[in-house]
Amino acid sequence: MQTIEMALLIQDTVLLPGGRQELRMVTPNQLLMVANVLKGHYRLALAASKSNSFPPCYETATECEIIDFHQLEDNSLSIVVEGRQRVKVLSGAQLRDQSWIARTLPCQNWQHEPIAEEFEIISAALEQFYEVNPDLLELYSQTHLEDAAWVSQRWLEVLPMYNKDKLLLVEQPDCHKTMDFVLQLLKSHVDV
Template sequence: MRTQEMALLTHDTLLLPEGRVEIRVIDPRYLSMIAESLKGHYPLVFGMSKVDCELPCYEAATQCEVIDFNQLDDNSLGIVIEGKQRVRVLSAAQRRNGTWISRVLPCNNWQHEPIYGEFELISAALEQFYQVNPELFGLYENDVHLEDASWVSQRWLEVLPLYNQDKLRLLNQPNCHKTMNFVLELIKSHARDNQHS
């Protein structure tokens, strides 16, 4: 696998392949970086922010594409980004204008696999989560894959309020199985707590 240079966008949220996130861009430097990316100068990579380190983000990041954008009331730009390919950020250099260019190595995405048995519970719970959070659900329109274990696991990792280290431990697994078990246990223990209260 060859390394590649990509423009680096850091944020406090996690984005994984086939996931979507909407962010506000106010800083003109980042607006021009996104414009450069849309013109094909650099691919775009999205990483979770990390402070006081050599790298401005965690090593585990996701190459992404801008799939939609709109001007917001305050003249900032709202962009919807979709994750495509997992990558590892090897190094990053800050350009004169303060934006970052990173050197990344592509990693394997988790393989798609059917969801079955008691794991269908995590799929049903995600569907409920989207009903309660329609603004998140709206990002996907009709592109929801509740039958796919990998898709469901990655959407849970994006929204669960976990420490970044815990998310990364699950992310660094070769497949979605550990994440599925983790989310299933969370749902079961939550159900048990509700029964006892």
């Protein structure tokens, strides 16, 4: 497989294929990075920050596409990114403007699969979560609550967990361990 050079956006959050996030770009280097991505100079990868690391992120990242943007009242730029492809960050370099460029290698995304009956509660709970958090739901033109990979990845994006723990699940070959984890988590809250 061929490696790909990408602009690396390092955030405190995890974004996975099929997921969407709205991000605020404030610093000049972030704005320059967005401009270079939109001009086609680089593809964009989003990675979760990790201290004491070079580059300062986890090696599992997600190639994403800027699907929308607008100027906020404080004149900063808001972009909406959508995760496309998991990638592994092999190396990185920090440019003079403090932005990061990374050499990446594509990884296999989780395959789409229907939700088994025993896991339908996970899908229903995610639907309820979006009803309570309409700002997140508004990012999606459509949801895929019937797809186990899509549902489990959305849970990993929103659960209040350490990124290192989320990425242990992300690095699995499929969504099954994540589905089991979320099911146990939901059952533990129902049983209390």
